[in-house]
Amino acid sequence: xxxxIQLQQDVMAExxxxxxxxxxxxxxxxxxxxxxxxxxxxxxxxxxxAESAAKRVAGVKALAVEMEVRLPGMIRHxxxxxxxxxxxxxxxxxxLPQDAISVTCEKGWVTLSGEVQWKYQRESAHAAIRxxxxxxxxxxxILIKPARSTSLAKDDIETALNDQAHVDAKDILVTxxxxxxxxxxxxxxxxxxxxxKNSVWRSPGVNNVxxxxxxx
Numbered sequence: 001x002x003x004x005i006q007l008q009q010d011v012m013a014e015x016x017x018x019x020x021x022x023x024x025x026x027x028x029x030x031x032x033x034x035x036x037x038x039x040x041x042x043x044x045x046x047x048x049x050a051e052s053a054a055k056r057v058a059g060v061k062a063l064a065v066e067m068e069v070r071l072p073g074m075i076r077h078x079x080x081x082x083x084x085x086x087x088x089x090x091x092x093x094x095x096l097p098q099d100a101i102s103v104t105c106e107k108g109w110v111t112l113s114g115e116v117q118w119k120y121q122r123e124s125a126h127a128a129i130r131x132x133x134x135x136x137x138x139x140x141x142i143l144i145k146p147a148r149s150t151s152l153a154k155d156d157i158e159t160a161l162n163d164q165a166h167v168d169a170k171d172i173l174v175t176x177x178x179x180x181x182x183x184x185x186x187x188x189x190x191x192x193x194x195x196x197k198n199s200v201w202r203s204p205g206v207n208n209v210x211x212x213x214x215x216x
Contacts, residue, residue, distance in 0.1 A: 002059040004030040010057045011035055020049040026067065028054075033061035040068050044135045069108075069136045077134025079105040086110055086129045093128060096121055101142060108136030115143045119208050120201040144207060152176050152205045160199045167196050172213065179205055184212040 002010070008030045015023040022041070029036040035054050041047050047067050054063050083105040090101055101114040110129060116122050126140040154176055161169035168188060175182040181200050187193045193213050200209050 002033075004032070007033065007035065007057065007059050011054050011060070014053040014057050015050060018049045018053040020045045021053065022046065026050055033059065034064060035060050035062070036064040036066060038066040040070050042070060042072050043131075044069050044137060045131050047137075048130050071134070071136075077108070079107065082108065082110065082132065082134045085132050085134075086112075089128050089132065090125055093124065096125060101125055108134055109139070110135055110137070111139040111141060113141045113143075115145045117145065118206065119144050120206065123201075152179065152181065152203070157181060157200055157203055157206075160203050161196060164195050164199045167192055167199065169196075172196060174200075180208040180210065181206055182210040182212060186214050186216045189215060 008028050011028050011030070012023060015021050015026060015028070020043070025039050025041050025046075027038045029038070035057075037050055037054060041050065047065070047069055050067065051063065051065055054060060083103050086103045086105070090096055090103070091098070097116065100116055101112055104111040104113070112125060112129070116125075122140065122142040122144055125142060126138060129135060130138060154174055157174050157176070158169065161167055161172060161174070172183055172185040172187065175184070181203075183196060183200065187196060193211070193215060196213065197209055197211055200206055
């Protein structure tokens with residue numbers, strides 16, 4: 001088991017690997033395996049990136065986020081302009097049903113609601129708006145309601161993994177339960193882990209991916 005000092009060092013190292021994060025802006029405190037991130041960042045993208053980096057560190061029991069987003073020069077965008085930008089981005093995503101997602105913006109905080117058939121649609125919509133100027137935070141309240149049951153074939157999932165140029169699929173085990181796919185085994189990098197998960201999400205019929213992959 002890692003000590004708190006080891007965890008702090010690992011989190012700080014992971015922050016250095018996140019291109020959208022300036023580690024100098026973020027303080028890292030660890031007590032009993034609980035990591036607290038504090039400080040001020042200049043975009044919601046940086047805040048999200050810091051949270052994601054900390055979550056990737058093995059041994060972190062829980063994460064407390066006390067970071068504040070302060071836009072450069074105290075720039076403020078009207079909520080109506082942010083909501084319009086979010087709506088435009090979502091309308092450009094070909095795999096999202098038209099008018100399936102509702103957008104609410106209050107003081108820079110964007111809430112997405114509505115219904116989609118697959119989890120990848122829910123996650124993709126959320127990911128697409130995090131980088132927009134003026135967004136200070138997000139709440140993803142989109143519900144997943146599959147239209148029908150679709151049988152998944154293990155061979156199809158494994159083929160999708162093998163087709164990825166940056167994924168070494170021979171050490172990845174695929175388990176299917178209904179419309180849920182579990183990946184376990186070893187990959188060589190965080191980037192390879194990300195590619196493997198994305199390739200499964202693109203497979204028809206998948207509405208959840210459980211990641212038990214280990215980076216070695």
